[in-house]
């Protein structure tokens with residue numbers, strides 16, 4: 001790797017060693033309660049939370065950094081319980097609905113044809129990073145990757161927390177893998193797999209097949225479950241099995257999803273986006289959709305992406321709630337004088353103006369950035385999404401360059417157009433020269449007509465042994 005690796009990695013990782021105090025914000029204590037107060041954190045942990053009058057002054061020592069967040073509501077960073085980062089840039093594929101996931105996979109599995117072919121030319125590590133950005137933009141600070149994990153990518157520099165204490169298998173398509181990986185999983189960790197993703201007899205049969213392979217208990221967390229019978233639901237509830245609900249993916253793939261009764265009655269449930277292959281938009285888009293179309297109560301949705309998700313995934317750092325001693329992972333949005341849950345069901349990615357993960361600013365709007373000293377903003381790079389600028393703790397310039405080289409056109413992320421910023425926060429060591437690359441407002445055909453020449457495949461910020469040839473598409 002080149003000489004820039006160390007500096008980029010350090011920039012992406014470092015957090016200030018000084019305590020940071022955020023004053024005059026309204027702070028969410030639960031789905032329905034929030035009060036004005038002060039939140040202080042030191043390193044990755046929240047030190048104190050205190051209530052005070054909205055405009056009171058906070059006395060701080062010289063060693064502290066103090067920022068005024070008047071007019072903002074702080075909420076816990078969201079938890080996306082199911083995603084496949086490998087496919088973050090892919091479009092939705094196929095035209096369903098199908099009876100089960102195997103029919104869908106057989107329809108779309110054409111790695112040698114467009115558009116899959118072009119997307120597989122983007123290095124997997126870069127697609128992982130785009131997955132982080134896709135989630136950061138909508139306020140996700142913790143996510144479960146349901147696919148291959150590369151520790152060299154999910155190191156401390158990665159801007160979204162990927163828990164490392166869970167086991168997973170894709171599905172019962174490979175029973176031997178299910179058994180082996182379950183045995184490899186710690187006795188106290190959840191074991192997650194796709195199960196009964198369908199509406200036919202084949203999906204229904206999966207529950208009993210799983211019961212023949214593993215002891216069914218509260219460590220087993222299944223994704224989807226649309227094919228389960230009433231008796232199977234009853235048994236799943238009795239033994240404490242967890243459910244990850246992905247309704248937007250289900251509706252595209254299968255034409256139906258679980259009823260709200262299932263979600264409300266099951267004691268251990270979280271919400272996941274699934275990948276863009278089946279689910280357009282981001283977690284906030286899905287939350288608004290569920291509230292509007294499925295008439296879910298805001299408090300339920302709030303808990304599915306905070307406290308209930310943390311419980312189901314057995315997270316240990318205090319994710320999902322803001323308390324002294326918990327991890328300093330939270331988001332800030334304009335205060336609408338509504339409850340945290342009502343706010344969550346009304347906002348979209350444009351409203352997320354600050355994301356702090358483990359005490360690091362990992363996303364900031366330009367206005368929010370003006371409230372913080374430069375030392376907290378070091379390492380952030382600027383990106384435009386649909387002409388809105390955000391500062392992101394990711395090697396954005398390198399990601400755009402490598403992605404363009406693979407795709408041959410500017411990528412979309414959750415249906416939004418990406419492009420480099422031309423503002424003052426743009427990385428001064430511009431990896432792209434204007435003459436090398438068309439601007440993002442060109443059409444895809446115009447971009448292809450530019451006949452861009454590929455550069456050497458150096459990926460700044462990633463260890464050399466991360467590079468690999470992507471030869472297969474695994475769902």
Ligand SMILES: [Zn+2]
Pocket residue numbers: 082083084146194223274275
């Ligand atoms: Zn999935």
